[in-house]
Amino acid sequence: MRRSIFSLACIAALAAHAQQQAPRDASAAASDSRFGQRLVAADRDGDAMISREEAGAYLPRLAPVFDRLDTNADGKLSAEEMASSADERRARTAGDQQQGFAKADLDGDGALDLAEAQVGMPLVAEHFMRLDTDHDGKVTPEELDRRGR
Numbered sequence: 001m002r003r004s005i006f007s008l009a010c011i012a013a014l015a016a017h018a019q020q021q022a023p024r025d026a027s028a029a030a031s032d033s034r035f036g037q038r039l040v041a042a043d044r045d046g047d048a049m050i051s052r053e054e055a056g057a058y059l060p061r062l063a064p065v066f067d068r069l070d071t072n073a074d075g076k077l078s079a080e081e082m083a084s085s086a087d088e089r090r091a092r093t094a095g096d097q098q099q100g101f102a103k104a105d106l107d108g109d110g111a112l113d114l115a116e117a118q119v120g121m122p123l124v125a126e127h128f129m130r131l132d133t134d135h136d137g138k139v140t141p142e143e144l145d146r147r148g149r
Contacts, residue, residue: 039082049076101141111138 042050042058052075055063062069062077069077069085104112104120117125117139124131124139131139133146 039079047076049078050082051076097144098141101144109138111140113138 038059039050042054044054044058045051050059050062052063052066052070055066055077065085066077067073069081071081071084100121101112104116104124106116106120112121112124114125114128114137117128124144128139131143133143
């Protein structure tokens with residue numbers, strides 16, 4: 001019973017955060033789903049929490065940051081603590097991307113042409129035609145948001 005509650009809490013938290021974010025591509029949604037499945041599988045004692053031991057044994061990427069995520073310092077990670085961490089990470093990533101965009105926008109017009117993207121944001125350049133949804137030869141922050149950063 002607790003395992004199913006934990007599963008539902010993880011899925012609900014991931015869904016709530018996905019709705020708050022700009023639309024993302026299918027691979028990002030699948031990644032969230034796989035992570036949720038790994039969390040449920042790692043909860044070996046069925047207490048609807050991830051202990052330090054469970055993280056160390058079954059979630060090797062989570063173990064090194066366990067103490068930072070465990071905001072109430074109880075030695076266990078709840079779905080809420082993990083969701084809060086995901087929100088913080090997304091906010092940091094969005095801020096980093098905004099700074100990177102501004103730095104790459106050499107002419108300061110608020111958009112990247114292909115040359116600016118090639119120099120300052122190679123991943124944007126790689127997908128430039130797909131990202132330039134209005135086909136004006138420039139990619140704006142809004143176009144990036146619509147297509148998923």
